[in-house]
Every structure is written in C-alpha cells, then in structure tokens.
Amino acid sequence: MKLDPTRIVEFLTGDAQADRIVPPTGFTARLTQFSAGAMAFLCVFALALSLATGRLAARWGDELARSSTIRISAPAEQVAAQTEAALRLLETTPGVKSARALTADEQADLLAPWFGPDLPLDTLPIPQLIEVIEAGDGYDAAGLRLRLSAEVPGAVLDDHTRWRRPLVKAASRLRMLGWLSIGLIGVTMAAMITLAAQAALSANAQVIAVLRLVGACDSYIAQAFMRRFTLRALSGAAIGTVLGMAVVLLLPAAQEQGGFLTGLGFRSWHWLLPLFIPLAGGAVAFLATRAAARKTLGELT
Amino acid sequence: MSYGGGELLSDISFKLQPGSFHFLTGPSGAGKTTFLKLCYGALMPTAGHVRLFGADVRAMTRDDVAMMRRRVGVVHQDVQFLDHLPLADNVALPLTVSGRDLLSENSNLNELLNWVGLRSRADARPPELSGGERQRAALARAVIMSPDIVLADEPTGNIDWEMSQRLLQLLVELNRMGKTIMIATHDLNLIRAAKSQVQARVLRISNRRLQLAGADL
Structure with a gap:
C-alpha cells in the first residue's frame, strides 16, 4: 500500500x-x-x-585501535639503549604518527592503583613502556613485530586487539x-x-x-x-x-x-x-x- | 440448493417480474428462508444459477454483493439492529454505510418514520421497541434506499393480527409505488387479506419444488 x-x-x-x-x-x-x-x-x-x-x-573500537603499547623488558643496563632503538625504529615505520617513552612518573601513576603510591618503583625492574599513536590506516603490526624482534630483542608489541576484540564483540552482542x-x-x-x-x-x-x-x-x-x-x-x-x-x-x-x-x-x-x-x-x-x-x-x- | 448433503431446493426455474407481488409459502423447513437468502446473495447456490439484476451471484465479489443489497430491502422475522444507536440512526443506516449525506436526506427520513408510524419513537433504542415497532422499523430501514425489491421473511411472525394488517398495508403501498415485493409466510389469512387489495401471486415450496399455487386459496 x-x-x-x-x-x-x-x-x-x-x-x-x-x-x-x-x-x-x-x-x-x-x-x-x-x-x-x-x-x-x-x-x-x-x-x-x-x-x-x-x-x-564504536568508542572502544575507535580509541583502542588508535593507540598501542610497546613494552621493553631487558636487563636494567640495556633498557635505555633498547628504548632508544625502538623509538628510532618507530620513527621510520609508516602509519605511526608519534611514539614516546613514558616517563618514570607516568609509569608510577599507572601502577599506583595496583601497588599504592608508596612503592619504591625505582628499585624494581619495571619494564619501560612506549606509547604508539597510529596515523591514518594504522601500521602493519606483523611487520613491526618482525623488525622489533630483529633489532630490539626485549620489545613486545601490544596492539590491544587481543582484549579489545571481545569487548567490542560483547558490546555488539x-x-x-x-x-x-x-x-x-x-x-x-x-x-x-x-x-x-x-x-x-x-x-x-x-x-x-x-x-x-x-x-x-x-x-x-x-x-x-x-x-x-x-x-x-x-x-x-x-x-x-x-x-x-x-x-x-x-x-x-x-x-x-x-x-x-x-x-x-x-x-x-x-x-x-x-x-x-x-x-x-x-x-x-x-x-x-x-x-x-x-x-x-x-x-x- | 443443498444443505449439509441433502438437497433442499431443486429443479427450480423462476424469474421474478419487476413490480410483482409474491407470497412464498410452504411448510416449515421447506426452504422459504433459503430461497430468500439466495435472492439477496446471503447463500450461494450449490448447483444451478442465480442471477440477481442480471448478474450471476457466483461471479460477484463481496463488494458487488454489498452494492446489490443497496437495491434490495430485506425484512427478517427477528430483525436485528445496532442496539447502541437510536431508531432514527438505525433506519438511516443504509444511507450511512453507502456514504450518503444524512442532512440532505433528513426530511426523507422523517417522512418515512411518519409513514411507518414511528416518528415519536425516533430516539428510542431498538431494545426498547415492541415487536410490531421493530418490524415497522425494519421495513423503514429496508426501503430508505428506495430499493427495487423488498424481501420479507415471516415479517408478521412475531406480531398480532392488527399489526400484521398494518405492515401488509405498508407493503401493498410500496408495491403500488412500483416495488417488487416477495413475502415468505405461512400465514394464510395474511395472504387472503392481501389478495383483496393487490394482485398477488402465491408460490409454494413443497417436495423441493417451487410451484405457482392456484387462485383457489
């Protein structure tokens, strides 16, 4: 009708x-x-x-997809060198808008909810975190992992998809x-x-x-x-x-x-x-x- | 025409002439009501053909049947109304459902109510009416569209002799105005009363046949 x-x-x-x-x-x-x-x-x-x-x-999908983290776990004397190497590597990676190492204070802030504010973090072997902000369509995660494993042996890339996916899925459901x-x-x-x-x-x-x-x-x-x-x-x-x-x-x-x-x-x-x-x-x-x-x-x- | 397996009416061939006055009689259960229902499309023939105003009923759509009924006035023995509406609205119902302008028909309606003697009861609800009043209201409703045919099924079944006479009078007047009338009844006195006023033919249903009864009634 x-x-x-x-x-x-x-x-x-x-x-x-x-x-x-x-x-x-x-x-x-x-x-x-x-x-x-x-x-x-x-x-x-x-x-x-x-x-x-x-x-x-949409928000979870969007915000989390835009950023990822690289964790560098290495013997204390190598952390600084490996961080530097990772940052250099990220600068030449297409699809990465910016990358920066978190300062000791920022890391302490992140951990404070779990360990309390009084924990002397500098005495613990805390891995160094690097925040990676993506540009445009993002970078090739598999390629970046390969290059990291070759040049920065202590680096682990976490692009958040592992725990983002079930959340987005739950929301869609x-x-x-x-x-x-x-x-x-x-x-x-x-x-x-x-x-x-x-x-x-x-x-x-x-x-x-x-x-x-x-x-x-x-x-x-x-x-x-x-x-x-x-x-x-x-x-x-x-x-x-x-x-x-x-x-x-x-x-x-x-x-x-x-x-x-x-x-x-x-x-x-x-x-x-x-x-x-x-x-x-x-x-x-x-x-x-x-x-x-x-x-x-x-x-x- | 058959019902539940058994044939009720068969070998009937009959044509209703315009302007005629017919009585339909026969024992109870002979098929008088069935015959009338065939005449206004409430039943379909199981065999043979029924033509209403020249159209085969089997080829008619439901809307065609509705249109045909605006040309046929029907009065039942136990006539039904819309009980929540006053009498005047019930009599005017055929105008309402056919989308006519009620205001312009108002004088017609009042005249008609006068004619059947129900002017003073115009605001009464149908359940408040007596048997005779209901029959006359039904007749008024049946003729308000100025139909070509009026079919009445035992219209005097529930009312006393005096009221029957009055109703018959109204039907005879309608016939003189050129309407075709068909009354199913087993009241022989009513038929005799009519024969003195109008040239009425009597059809009798017996043994599943329709016969024209002699003048010797």
Whole structure:
C-alpha cells in the first residue's frame, strides 16, 4: 500500500457517522491502550540500550585501535639503549604518527592503583613502556613485530586487539539484543492488537451482520474497527513513550569513564528516535487490525 | 440448493417480474428462508444459477454483493439492529454505510418514520421497541434506499393480527409505488387479506419444488 499523507490524515480524522457504528467499549479500549503504552515504554529502553551499546562499541573500537603499547623488558643496563632503538625504529615505520617513552612518573601513576603510591618503583625492574599513536590506516603490526624482534630483542608489541576484540564483540552482542527486543516488542504488540481486534470483531458479529445486510462494503466495516484500534494504540504508545523518555532523562548522567549502564540514554538527535515509537505502534495496530478484519469478514456472507 | 448433503431446493426455474407481488409459502423447513437468502446473495447456490439484476451471484465479489443489497430491502422475522444507536440512526443506516449525506436526506427520513408510524419513537433504542415497532422499523430501514425489491421473511411472525394488517398495508403501498415485493409466510389469512387489495401471486415450496399455487386459496 502506498503511503499517502492526505489519506492517513483522512483515515485518522475519520467520519463521525462511521465511527458510531461500532459500539463503544470502555474497558477493553483501556486495556488495548495500556498494553500499547507498556510496550512503548519498554521499547524506549530497548532503544536506549541499543544506541548506548552502539556508542560504546564504536568508542572502544575507535580509541583502542588508535593507540598501542610497546613494552621493553631487558636487563636494567640495556633498557635505555633498547628504548632508544625502538623509538628510532618507530620513527621510520609508516602509519605511526608519534611514539614516546613514558616517563618514570607516568609509569608510577599507572601502577599506583595496583601497588599504592608508596612503592619504591625505582628499585624494581619495571619494564619501560612506549606509547604508539597510529596515523591514518594504522601500521602493519606483523611487520613491526618482525623488525622489533630483529633489532630490539626485549620489545613486545601490544596492539590491544587481543582484549579489545571481545569487548567490542560483547558490546555488539548487547546492541543486537537491544534490536531483537525491539523486534519482539513489535511482534508482541501486533499479536496483542490482533487478539483484541478479533475479540472485538466476534463480539460485534451482530453489528457486522446488520451492516452487511444493509449493503456495507467490507472496507467500510473494517475501516471503523481499524480506526478505533489504530487510535488506541497510537495514543497508548504516545503516553508510554513520553513516560519512558522521562525516566531515561532522569537516569544518572554518564561519567567520563562510566560503563554502559550509566551511559544508558540518548545523545543529541537520538532523542528524536523514540518519537517514532508511537507511529510504529499505530502502524502495527493498523496492519494487525486490517488482517484480523479481513479474515473475519471473509468468513461472513 | 443443498444443505449439509441433502438437497433442499431443486429443479427450480423462476424469474421474478419487476413490480410483482409474491407470497412464498410452504411448510416449515421447506426452504422459504433459503430461497430468500439466495435472492439477496446471503447463500450461494450449490448447483444451478442465480442471477440477481442480471448478474450471476457466483461471479460477484463481496463488494458487488454489498452494492446489490443497496437495491434490495430485506425484512427478517427477528430483525436485528445496532442496539447502541437510536431508531432514527438505525433506519438511516443504509444511507450511512453507502456514504450518503444524512442532512440532505433528513426530511426523507422523517417522512418515512411518519409513514411507518414511528416518528415519536425516533430516539428510542431498538431494545426498547415492541415487536410490531421493530418490524415497522425494519421495513423503514429496508426501503430508505428506495430499493427495487423488498424481501420479507415471516415479517408478521412475531406480531398480532392488527399489526400484521398494518405492515401488509405498508407493503401493498410500496408495491403500488412500483416495488417488487416477495413475502415468505405461512400465514394464510395474511395472504387472503392481501389478495383483496393487490394482485398477488402465491408460490409454494413443497417436495423441493417451487410451484405457482392456484387462485383457489
């Protein structure tokens, strides 16, 4: 079916006469609305989860891929010479933007969380670390390893992929789970609306029989039901979405080094995405009711 | 026409003339209702052909059937309404579903309610109506689209003699206005009463056949 805005508006504003042919039902109407609201509420969180883990995966992938570390473990008297050799070698390596040896203080800072600030590091054989920042597409890790092993025997290159990969993978899985949840929420809502619409259609069998007898087309009868359920789902989902967004807004803000839990939320234009949830809910209700109405009406004379 | 394996009506060949007045009679279960249902597309023949206004019912889509029903007024014995709407809206329902402008038809509607004597009951809900009022409301609903044919299935089954007479009067008036009328009934008194006012033919269903009954009723 082609999406024609004027036809959608016409459908939603409807015809007051046609509206009245279906008897009003207070309780089931509110149930449909409530379920649509609850689904929309959950959908906001699933969406927030997907977007947040997506961001996280991108950040981990990006930041960690841009830097790597060379560790030099050598007898104390050779460390300085090997560091120098490694730095010289890195200067001539294509794809390396910059490389610098960490100072003793920086290394102490890195180790402080594990050993405490008072440990006399200068008495321990701490390996020297060199931070390598990549440029453009990065360097050839295997090639660099070969050259290092030839010229700087004590150097070990750690390009972080070993532990970056499972993290990025976990984040991607989480994101997939989020999208899967959104899909399941959509399908559940369709199932729910179908059940409600089918119940309404069979409860109104007499109404439908009378309408057919006086010459109503199937589309006219179906329209009356579709309009009702679409509006209910739309309004319910709108309320659920607003509540869900309010709760997301009230979540504690993400800290700089926060994990994905505190990062759950929307950033900038992502705040517009949940606004599509009510529309999607309305569309799902429209299609589900249409299918149910066509099926029910097809069985009548 | 067969039902659940057993043939109900067979070897029927009949053409309803425009402007005629027919009674359809026969014992209970003989197939009067089935015959009428064939006439407004509520049932499909299992064998043979039914043509409504020249169109084969088997070739009609569901929308074609809906359009055809706007030209056929149907009155049932236990007529059904939309119970949540007032009588006037129920009578106007065929106009509503065919997308007619109700405001412009308003005077027609009032005239029609007057004609069936239900003007004062226009705001009543169908469940509040008596049997006779329901039948007259059904007749008003059946004719509001100015159909070519009115089919009535035991229209007087639930109402007293005086009310039957009144209903018959309305049907006879419709026939004089050129409508084709077909009434299924086993009430012989009603048929006799009609014969004094209008040239009515009587069709009898027996032994699965449709026969034109003699004038000697």
